[in-house]
Amino acid sequence: MTTRADWNAWAAGRETPRLTDWLREISEPDWSATVTHPLFDALAEGRLPGADFAAYMLQDYGFVDPFTALIGHAIGRAPSMDDRVVLGQFMGMLTSDENRTFQRTFEAFEVPAARREAPDYLPETLAFRALLRDTGDRGDYAELLAVLVVTEWVYLEWALRVTRAEGLHPLMGEWIDLHDNPAFQDFVAWLRRRLDEEAEGLDDVAFTRMAERFRDTVAKERAFHDAVMPR
Numbered sequence: 001m002t003t004r005a006d007w008n009a010w011a012a013g014r015e016t017p018r019l020t021d022w023l024r025e026i027s028e029p030d031w032s033a034t035v036t037h038p039l040f041d042a043l044a045e046g047r048l049p050g051a052d053f054a055a056y057m058l059q060d061y062g063f064v065d066p067f068t069a070l071i072g073h074a075i076g077r078a079p080s081m082d083d084r085v086v087l088g089q090f091m092g093m094l095t096s097d098e099n100r101t102f103q104r105t106f107e108a109f110e111v112p113a114a115r116r117e118a119p120d121y122l123p124e125t126l127a128f129r130a131l132l133r134d135t136g137d138r139g140d141y142a143e144l145l146a147v148l149v150v151t152e153w154v155y156l157e158w159a160l161r162v163t164r165a166e167g168l169h170p171l172m173g174e175w176i177d178l179h180d181n182p183a184f185q186d187f188v189a190w191l192r193r194r195l196d197e198e199a200e201g202l203d204d205v206a207f208t209r210m211a212e213r214f215r216d217t218v219a220k221e222r223a224f225h226d227a228v229m230p231r
């Protein structure tokens with residue numbers, strides 16, 4: 001399912017095959033389950049209680065920490081200054097605007113300092129953190145890109161998909177804005193293009209490792225959002 005031969009067979013039957021389209025397809029049904037997750041509809045339609053939004057954001061901040069480190073690894077392992085510039089600019093946004101959205105959310109919904117400092121991470125959050133750390137420590141550049149393509153493309157897709165309620169809480173609106181704005185769309189397009197390119201030069205073992213990493217990341221996305229969905 002994840003070999004270069006599988007990809008070649010898939011590509012042979014298509015006019016304009018893209019590696020990242022194939023990766024997405026072999027990651028079903030988890031991909032679509034994440035993009036269409038009811039958590040995002042509840043959030044956008046103003047049906048997610050503030051305390052549940054804050055609880056989700058607290059778990060997600062546990063994602064963002066090793067995710068930021070992973071981008072650092074990607075900047076270090078990138079083959080060119082061009083790539084470092086794009087990744088560095090994304091890192092800048094993440095550690096300024098996005099980081100402040102988290103801080104303001106914790107303040108607005110009165111997450112106690114003790115919970116912010118020592119969050120009770122769900123098993124699914126811990127599993128995602130472990131994947132991000134492992135990829136950051138051991139992954140080659142294509143694997144790092146695979147994780148980035150999943151995490152950012154999935155967020156772009158749900159953010160473009162949802163319908164916002166009028167009078168939505170500004171912080172929930174901000175969370176959507178961070179993931180559907182034109183600069184973010186450009187970044188996701190760049191990530192996809194770079195992974196499409198980098199995969200061409202991989203040997204068979206590295207290719208499968210990259211594709212497995214992509215599928216595993218999608219599975220982690222689905223499990224994380226299932227776990228943070230209030231029931």
Ligand SMILES: Cc1ncc(CO)c(N)n1
Binds near residue numbers: 060063
């Ligand atoms: C779990 C998760 N995946 C992706 C993103 C987007 O970076 C996020 N904030 N959280």
